Amino acid sequence: MVSIRPLPIPTPNSEPFWNGLANHQVNLQQCNDCRAWVFYPRSHCNGCLSPNLTWRKVAGNGTLYTYTVARRPTAPQFIDETPQLIAVVELNEGVRLNSVMVNVLPEALFIGMPVKPVFHQQDSATLLYFEPA
Ligand SMILES: [Zn+2]
Numbered sequence: 001m002v003s004i005r006p007l008p009i010p011t012p013n014s015e016p017f018w019n020g021l022a023n024h025q026v027n028l029q030q031c032n033d034c035r036a037w038v039f040y041p042r043s044h045c046n047g048c049l050s051p052n053l054t055w056r057k058v059a060g061n062g063t064l065y066t067y068t069v070a071r072r073p074t075a076p077q078f079i080d081e082t083p084q085l086i087a088v089v090e091l092n093e094g095v096r097l098n099s100v101m102v103n104v105l106p107e108a109l110f111i112g113m114p115v116k117p118v119f120h121q122q123d124s125a126t127l128l129y130f131e132p133a
Contacts, residue, residue, distance in 0.1 A: 005077040007125040014041040021126040024119045026060035029053040039095035060117035062091035069106045103131040
């Protein structure tokens with residue numbers, strides 16, 4: 001049986017992020033007033049509440065902030081993806097995002113590991129995964 005995986009549904013706020021991934025680039029919002037980087041995508045800066053945010057292309061490099069090795073499927077759609085290396089990555093800009101580590105053995109993961117982006121095509125969506133840098 002083939003299960004359809006859940007895919008992101010872009011909103012007006014998040015569409016530039018997803019469109020960037022489709023073009024194999026990482027776009028983040030930056031506040032024009034306090035210069036803070038903002039993630040997840042939103043309408044106002046979470047540092048100073050300014051609505052003056054600009055999308056900027058970043059390298060997408062960072063470090064592994066924390067992770068867990070899911071040895072059982074996290075949902076029926078992920079039964080073919082075990083162990084799943086669920087990660088929180090801190091980009092060099094300071095924002096953290098939930099993702100998955102690929103191209104690495106679970107035993108090789110460590111907190112603080114330098115990582116770089118992997119643009120993973122899943123059906124109609126491009127997802128942001130990470131691998132060791
Ligand atoms: Zn701000």
